[in-house]
Amino acid sequence: MHLKIVFNIxxxxxxxxxxxxxxxxxxxxxxxxGNGFIGSHLVEHLLRKHYAxxxxxxxxxxxxxxxxxxxxxxxxxxxxxxxxxxxxxxxEYVYHSAGLTKAKTKEEYFRANRTGAKNLLEAILxxxxxxxxxxxxxSQAAAGPSPTKTPIxxxxxxxxxxxxxxxxxxxxxxxxxxxxxxxITIVRPPAVYGPREKDIFEFFHxxxxxxxxxxxxxxxYVSLIHVADLVKGFVLxxxxxxxxxxxxxxxxxxxxxxxxLGDITRSALQKPxxxxxxxxxxxxxxxxxxxxxxxxxxxxxxxNLEKARDMVQNFxxxxxxxxxxxxxxxxxxxPEQGIRETIEWYKLQGWIR
Numbered sequence: 001m002h003l004k005i006v007f008n009i010x011x012x013x014x015x016x017x018x019x020x021x022x023x024x025x026x027x028x029x030x031x032x033x034g035n036g037f038i039g040s041h042l043v044e045h046l047l048r049k050h051y052a053x054x055x056x057x058x059x060x061x062x063x064x065x066x067x068x069x070x071x072x073x074x075x076x077x078x079x080x081x082x083x084x085x086x087x088x089x090x091x092e093y094v095y096h097s098a099g100l101t102k103a104k105t106k107e108e109y110f111r112a113n114r115t116g117a118k119n120l121l122e123a124i125l126x127x128x129x130x131x132x133x134x135x136x137x138x139s140q141a142a143a144g145p146s147p148t149k150t151p152i153x154x155x156x157x158x159x160x161x162x163x164x165x166x167x168x169x170x171x172x173x174x175x176x177x178x179x180x181x182x183x184i185t186i187v188r189p190p191a192v193y194g195p196r197e198k199d200i201f202e203f204f205h206x207x208x209x210x211x212x213x214x215x216x217x218x219x220x221y222v223s224l225i226h227v228a229d230l231v232k233g234f235v236l237x238x239x240x241x242x243x244x245x246x247x248x249x250x251x252x253x254x255x256x257x258x259x260x261l262g263d264i265t266r267s268a269l270q271k272p273x274x275x276x277x278x279x280x281x282x283x284x285x286x287x288x289x290x291x292x293x294x295x296x297x298x299x300x301x302x303x304n305l306e307k308a309r310d311m312v313q314n315f316x317x318x319x320x321x322x323x324x325x326x327x328x329x330x331x332x333x334x335p336e337q338g339i340r341e342t343i344e345w346y347k348l349q350g351w352i353r
Contacts, residue, residue: 027132028052029238030091032078032120033098037196038137038189040065042095042231047071049235056087056098065196078116084123091128093238096120097137099168101199102300106163113167118174124182133183135238136175140190140223140249140318141165141310149221151255151319154188154247161313162306172247179245185237186247190318194227194338195345202302204265204343208352212262212273215311216280220258222316223251226333226342233320233329240327249318253331261335268340269352280312 029046033039034055043066046053054072057063063073076083078098088094100112117136124131144159146152160166175184193200206213225233233250237243259275266273287301287308294301303311310316323329346352 026050027093028054028091029093029095030054030056030087031095031097032056032087033096033137034071035061035063035066036097037194037198038192038227038230039095039097040196041194041227042097042234043069043071045228045231045235046095051093054087054091056083078112078119081123084119085127088120088123088128088131092130092132094120094124094131094134095137095234095238096134097234099137099139099171101164102302103164104294104300109163109167110170113164114170114174117171121174121178121182125178129182131182133185133238133244134175135234136171136184136186137234138172138186138188138247139165139168140188140251140316142168142172143188143318145310145313146315146317149255149315149317151223151249151251151317153319154249154322161309164306183244185240185243185245187234187237188247188249188318189230190223190225190249190251190316192225192227192230194342197227197342201346201351203261204269204339204346205352207262207265207273208269208271210271210273212266212275214258214262214275214277215283216314217277218314220314220316221255222258222261223249223318223320224256224261224335225250225252225331226338229331229333232332233323236327236329237323242326246322246326248323248326248329249320250323250329251318251320251331252334253320255315255317256335261339264335264339265343268343283308283311 029051031039031043031053034043035057043053054074056074058077059075074083074087096117100109103109142158142160142165143156144161158169160169172186175186230250237248287303287305290301291304320329
């Protein structure tokens, strides 16, 4: 019964569709990072659109979200020439959603995000010049925060403020070098939420415990996209002739303040929460302590000084108008619905009580 309820939520939010099984796929897509949060939703969306899907995953990867799906797995990584050759051979579309968002050293970010993208592109050059589209999943972090509440567009001069953002910007540069040889589209998500997500989840989890920390004494605004809308935008971009050679924000229509998002979340949880303002200096102190403790751990800190720099920005907003104009992207899931259904999923999984 528990599993049935989970499937009902996934079907209602467009995650799975057992009533319309895939038949005779006409196109084959490779998804890197297909076992992750965004990647697994992308895999499911491609299957619903009758693609044959192949995923490049490590043998040590947690494949819980995709292990029961009718897909092909190639075992290896972005630094395994044999696995890359096998992964890219014969596919029409490549969705490069693999990436490193947390690391202990700067070198790890650039190796995974910049060099990984470069290796995948070189594999396509060597083994599959007939690919119809390479969709590179970057991040708004590559562009940097917006200077005001007004969302930035793709024309804004990038100014990434963290090593992660810089590594994603450099991965975009690897794509730009090959735009004349490979049909490439770059997509930049803002903050993403939905079932399986583990970072913004901490915001929901803290509210479920009756507390809403607010960073700083000015309202902060973000663009926020549900993962189901995001992956639809990816595929629309991949299938659009107009999108070839261009960069797009795939984002919400509106921008949201964290106070507003807290109110929506409290309503979904049906619980009160005490709103507490934290000076930005406190965030940096906590981050410094966490980063120091992580030196004695094999895992990177949940929050570090660079993450703190991200968190204290007043505006992380971006404009998806170009995506709407070029290939008809529209936000369909708004926070009132998306947060409620995400909270339901977390509860069913036991992540929130």
